[in-house]
Amino acid sequence: MSNIIDQNHMFHNVIYGCLDCENATDEIRKGNGMTNEVNWNERFNIGVDVIDKAHQKLFSIVRRLIVLSQDERSSRWACAEGIKYFKYYTMKHFAEEEEYMRSIGYSGYEMHKRLHDNLRDMTLPALEKDFIASDYSQESIQHFLGICFGWLTGHIMVEDRTITGRIANKWNEANMGKEAGKMEDVVSYVMEEVFKLQTEIVSEHYSGEDFGKSIYYRLSYRVGDRNVVHVFLAFEEGLMMWAVGEMLGVQIKKVDRIVVNAAKQLSLQLINRIGVYFGVTEKYHFEKVYLLTKEQFEKEFAVGYPYYSLLFDTGKGYFAFCTKLHQETELH
Numbered sequence: 001m002s003n004i005i006d007q008n009h010m011f012h013n014v015i016y017g018c019l020d021c022e023n024a025t026d027e028i029r030k031g032n033g034m035t036n037e038v039n040w041n042e043r044f045n046i047g048v049d050v051i052d053k054a055h056q057k058l059f060s061i062v063r064r065l066i067v068l069s070q071d072e073r074s075s076r077w078a079c080a081e082g083i084k085y086f087k088y089y090t091m092k093h094f095a096e097e098e099e100y101m102r103s104i105g106y107s108g109y110e111m112h113k114r115l116h117d118n119l120r121d122m123t124l125p126a127l128e129k130d131f132i133a134s135d136y137s138q139e140s141i142q143h144f145l146g147i148c149f150g151w152l153t154g155h156i157m158v159e160d161r162t163i164t165g166r167i168a169n170k171w172n173e174a175n176m177g178k179e180a181g182k183m184e185d186v187v188s189y190v191m192e193e194v195f196k197l198q199t200e201i202v203s204e205h206y207s208g209e210d211f212g213k214s215i216y217y218r219l220s221y222r223v224g225d226r227n228v229v230h231v232f233l234a235f236e237e238g239l240m241m242w243a244v245g246e247m248l249g250v251q252i253k254k255v256d257r258i259v260v261n262a263a264k265q266l267s268l269q270l271i272n273r274i275g276v277y278f279g280v281t282e283k284y285h286f287e288k289v290y291l292l293t294k295e296q297f298e299k300e301f302a303v304g305y306p307y308y309s310l311l312f313d314t315g316k317g318y319f320a321f322c323t324k325l326h327q328e329t330e331l332h
Contacts, residue, residue, distance in 0.1 A: 043157075044059075044157070046164050051093075051097055051160065051163075054097070061086045065082050068082060087124055090124075094116045123151070126202040130144075143318065146209060148209075154207045154208065184310055186277045187199075195316075201311070203310070207301050208298045211234075211236060212318065214234045215259075215263050216293070217232070217234075217263070217289055218289070218292055219233070219271055221271075221287060222285045232297065235319055237259075237317070239316045239317025240262070240266075242316040244262045260291065307324060309321075310322070
């Protein structure tokens with residue numbers, strides 16, 4: 001027990017002492033307007049003191065990690081230890097939050113715990129594996145911070161606020177378990193088939209977190225008279241530049257119209273192959289593909305979470321696959 005306490009104390013010192021070490025310049029201390037003291041936004045409070053304080057601490061840790069990651073002279077060890085501290089405190093917070101939900105008999109406990117379990121058992125291990133494979137590269141650190149900060153923000157503003165009844169739960173439990181696992185397997189297989197890349201699942205409950213500069217598409221398919229299925233795909237730019245470069249036999253260094261149009265065609269191929277494996281190509285009639293902005297893509301999660309929402313790591317970049325069913329109302 002003493003070793004655990006000492007280790008966590010060390011992690012704390014890494015995070016909260018990093019801005020005072022010799023490597024930290026005055027500019028880094030200021031963080032371009034980001035001071036050592038994190039200004040907590042009251043809109044993140046859910047009205048439960050123990051949970052609100054934990055959220056404030058987690059935001060503080062992430063903000064300090066962001067400042068630390070921006071200093072090229074910071075050691076990789078410091079980032080690694082800071083990330084370990086974030087993970088430790090996140091697990092501590094999850095345990096406290098789950099205990100509170102049980103104590104009040106919260107009806108959404110099982111679904112909420114699944115989201116915690118997904119981050120703990122799937123997302124964080126996948127991000128840690130990325131760290132090790134890349135020797136704590138700047139890209140892997142940005143993946144971690146972008147996904148964790150986005151997850152934390154979305155989780156507080158949506159899932160945690162449902163605990164106190166401030167908003168309704170947007171997750172559909174029908175897409176959990178074996179059905180989600182089957183979709184995950186098929187998407188992974190098709191990605192390997194089309195891109196010749198082995199994929200690893202990062203999250204089965206992706207909720208729009210920023211994983212870097214990406215290209216976003218929405219593909220619409222009509223099913224029956226009034227149902228439209230929207231498929232949302234997000235490709236990290238590095239993945240698409242690599243894929244197009246492989247097809248052309250050249251090195252692509254920027255996203256241009258060629259890359260965007262190639263990504264569009266690859267998106268159509270991906271969905272068509274997925275449809276073949278599920279045997280639904282005759283039921284789904286393609287209507288249109290839309291190139292989305294980052295803001296338009298994120299807005300989809302604000303109005304309701306997708307039925308399937310998967311995030312993958314291909315080794316060349318991240319890739320998100322999400323689906324939504326839209327039922328058109330009949331006009332009289």
